Amino acid sequence: MRILILGATGAIGILIIRRALKIFTSCELVLYVRSVEKVPDDLKSNSSITIIQGQLTDQETLAKAMSGVDTVLSALGPSVKKGPFHPSNTPLAHAYLSVINIMNQLGIKRLICLGTASITDPADKFNLAFSVLVNAVALGARNAYNDVVAIGKNVRTHGADLDWTIVRVPLLTSQESDEVIAGYVGDGRTNTWLSRAGFAAFVIDEIEKKQWVKSAPLICAA
Secondary structure (H helix, E strand, C coil), X not given: CEEEEECCCCHHHHHHHHHHXXXXXXXXXXXXXXXXXHCCHHHHCCCCEEEEECCCCCHHHHXXXXXXXXXXXXXXXXXXXXXXXXXXXXXXXXXXXHHHHHHHHHCCCEEEEEEECCCCCCCCCCCHHHHHHHHHHHHHXXXXXXXXXXXXXXXXXXXXXXXXXXXXXXXXXCCCCCCEEEECCCCCCCCCEEEHHHHHHHHHHHHHHCCCCCECCEEEEX
């Protein structure tokens, strides 16, 4: 199994890498990163990991990183700290267009990516807590909100031929528990909190289980 990880140097990305190495006894991880120095030393020296430096706008280098890959696992998302200052040109959504185009060219089918409750789903129902949360983001970090919404649209439309899963998250915490509930907004089960460890555990499990293909579950702390 060969997995490309995008957003690998962020807090979630590092947890995903470590979870993959723990769960899959035989796998190759390709980390596509802007800053190699942000990768922890123990991961740099791991023989199961290949690190390729490049920008999301560099399609030639990105295509080389994706060569031979079975699954693309993306933890790309707007920075919480930079939310109000996120660029207005939906850079992440445009990056996903490049990723999807290359996946189609290379015959890579499986895409699992990070989303938020700002991406709606037909199975969602009204929930006051989520409504307040999403509206707060839309008002306080409009550009980031628009980029996330555009990611969902691009994955569903341009990635229609892929086996995609958009894993939507609420507010993220640094709790160690990796137990999660998967469902939809307003289903009476989901809440507005999730540990980053829980996200990492869910997406790694989803690679083999494939329970949410062409779906956008909302996951939260159990």
